[in-house]
Amino acid sequence: MATTSESSSEKEETIFQGKVFNDPIHGHLELHPLLVKIIDTSEFQRLRFIKQLGGAYFVYPGASHNRFEHSIGVAHLAGELLRALRTRQPELGITDEDILCVQIAGLCHDLGHGPFSHLFDGNFIAKQRPEKKWKHEKASIEMFDHLVKENDLEAEMKKWGLDPTKDLEFIREMIYGPLDTEDTQDNGRPYEGRSEDKSFLYEIVSNKRNGIDVDKFDYFARDFHHLGMKNNFDYRRFFHFARVCEVDGEKQICVRDKEAGNIYDMFHTRYYLHRRACQHKVHTNIEAMITDAFVKADEHIKIKVSGGGVFTLSTAIDDMKAYTKLTDRVFEKILFSSSTKLREAQQILKRIISRDLYKFLGEMQTNTPTSLPKDVRNAWKEELKKPLTDGLNPEDFVDLVITLDYGMEDKDPVDHTNFYSKNNPDKAVKLPREKVSQLLPTNFSETIIRFYYKKTDETSVSAAKKHFEQWKKNQEVKM
Incomplete structure (x- = not known):
């Protein structure tokens, strides 16, 4: 060096x-x-x-x-x-x-x-x-x-x-x-x-x-x-x-x-x-639960810095001294807290530790068109505005949009890569797909919308699954 x-x-x-x-x-x-x-x-x-x-x-x-x-x-x-x-x-x-x-x-x-x-x-x-x-x-x-x-x-x-x-x-x-x-x-x-x-x-x-x-x-x-x-x-x-x-x-x-x-x-x-x-x-489920816990704990987490400043979980990003103190340890701080203000957040994290996770209802998958995930989520939000039967609460449903791709959304990243040959090492060229392989992917992105339910008792979960499956069938007919 x-x-x-x-x-x-x-x-x-x-x-x-x-x-x-x-x-x-x-x-x-x-x-x-x-x-x-x-x-x-x-x-x-x-x-x-x-x-x-x-x-x-x-x-x-x-x-x-x-x-x-x-x-x-x-x-x-x-x-x-x-x-x-x-x-x-x-x-x-x-x-x-x-x-x-x-x-x-x-x-x-x-x-x-x-x-x-x-x-x-x-x-x-x-x-x-x-x-x-x-x-x-x-x-x-x-x-x-x-x-x-x-x-x-x-x-x-x-x-x-x-x-x-x-x-x-x-x-x-x-x-x-x-x-x-x-x-x-x-x-x-x-x-x-x-x-x-x-x-x-x-x-x-x-x-x-x-x-x-x-x-x-x-x-x-x-x-x-x-x-x-x-x-x-x-x-x-x-x-x-x-x-x-x-x-x-x-x-x-x-x-x-x-x-x-x-x-x-x-x-x-x-x-x-x-x-x-x-x-x-299961990973996305657990992260949704940790997120919910952090949201409930947000205003009750106090991060003090020299000079008298006090920040919460979400405002610590505004001050690097406060942010330096913010790590994964906040999970333990909530989990082992004796404060009644953190009780709701604490219960969610305890569920993660005991594997009492949100219930997976199902998912919908697509690679085109790109607007579909937004349309489906909006349709689901409209569905939850309707009166729900069997004591179901809209706030107990969670929908997550998951995108899997090659790193550039729906684009082929190799299209943005230049190559050289052994005989001409100083000349950069693009390679046509057919010169690489006949078995290359044609789609480079897929979106999955996953649906979860927060409660775990059999009666509520059964009702939630039934409601979701019927809504999903109606959406598939429209698509």
């Missing part, structure tokens, strides 16, 4: 101050001293207490891994990929500073996750503060800025040859994407941290063009390992065949043409992981 101008003593200092981690996925990996400095902050250590797969831990007991080790893995893979590119293509001018910045982005890309990861922003905040349009990526750059300020890291960055003004902007852009959309419209360039000849650096951690990035490479390997499932995608092979080519005046990471089938397999691996674990019907 040392720059070419460093003396021998400076290089020895880098090695001495770095740290070796024994990771169950990548083996022994060594991280730069600046990365270690970030890892040792309370803002980063918080990730030890946020489950990587959220509520999946209650379905798969091995899925106890956290955002902490995933983030370290992403930083490691970012460095490995860039060093591989630099070795094969020294003309790219990849500097040690470039590698360090990309690794910092990989390390910090998930700083903004809340309790139980995607449950917090995708379910809880979306329900409690829908006007906020808040996502964890936005919180990640806010937490990163807070981390840098609280720990005086600008001075540490300068020590290792980074420019806090330019390089901090570069790191934020790699985590979140283009930061100034108005400026993008004015000059046509989405990024400011690096010039056009380094545009490929933005595809390492979070690839906005086609989704092929080291974030996926790590969580594929890590999630499958802890779920006890087999991962069929080998990122090391991708590293070997990745190459930077110029595409319409822009430098992009391209893949060897013979690897096209493996790229499709990679995206199918993502689909398989979501179908088997992330969107497992």
Whole structure:
């Protein structure tokens, strides 16, 4: 990681101050001293207490891994990929500073996750503060800025040859994407941290063009390992065949043409992981229950910060000091609370522990048209406005929309991927589908609407199932 101008003593200092981690996925990996400095902050250590797969831990007991080790893995893979590119293509001018910045982005890309990861922003905040349009990526750059300020890291960055003004902007852009959309419209360039000849650096951690990035490479390997499932995608092979080519005046990471089938397999691996674990019907049920508990507990959870500020579960996102204190531990705080104000939320969480879950009524599945899920949900909401028989209460029904895709909604991500050939390694081309395989998928997204019922007594559940099945038959006739 040392720059070419460093003396021998400076290089020895880098090695001495770095740290070796024994990771169950990548083996022994060594991280730069600046990365270690970030890892040792309370803002980063918080990730030890946020489950990587959220509520999946209650379905798969091995899925106890956290955002902490995933983030370290992403930083490691970012460095490995860039060093591989630099070795094969020294003309790219990849500097040690470039590698360090990309690794910092990989390390910090998930700083903004809340309790139980995607449950917090995708379910809880979306329900409690829908006007906020808040996502964890936005919180990640806010937490990163807070981390840098609280720990005086600008001075540490300068020590290792980074420019806090330019390089901090570069790191934020790699985590979140283009930061100034108005400026993008004015000059046509989405990024400011690096010039056009380094545009490929933005595809390492979070690839906005086609989704092929080291974030996926790590969580594929890590999630499958802890779920006890087999991962069929080998990122090391991708590293070997990745190459930077110029595409319409822009430098992009391209893949060897013979690897096209493996790229499709990679995206199918993502689909398989979501179908088997992330969107497992018991997992989504449990996350709906945790969300309900958090909603009921929201105003009664008090997070105090220095200076006298007090925040709730849903308002902690407005203050990074408060948000630093918010982790999965809020589950235990509710579960073991003696406060009567948290009693309703507590009862829901106790049901999860005892496996007294919401009852699954059924589901409806579609891949076209894209408006159908919204139409079905609206029809179901209208149905629940009608007088219900057998003592059924509309508030006891839950409907969840689950989308399974290749990462780009209904688009084929390989259409946004460029390839090169062995005989012409500097020319990027698109590959027609028929040249890849005759057995490729034609649809790249499917939507499932799942219906649950909160009560568990046989009489109510039987009545709820009967009502749902009759409504479902009526909807299928209309479709």
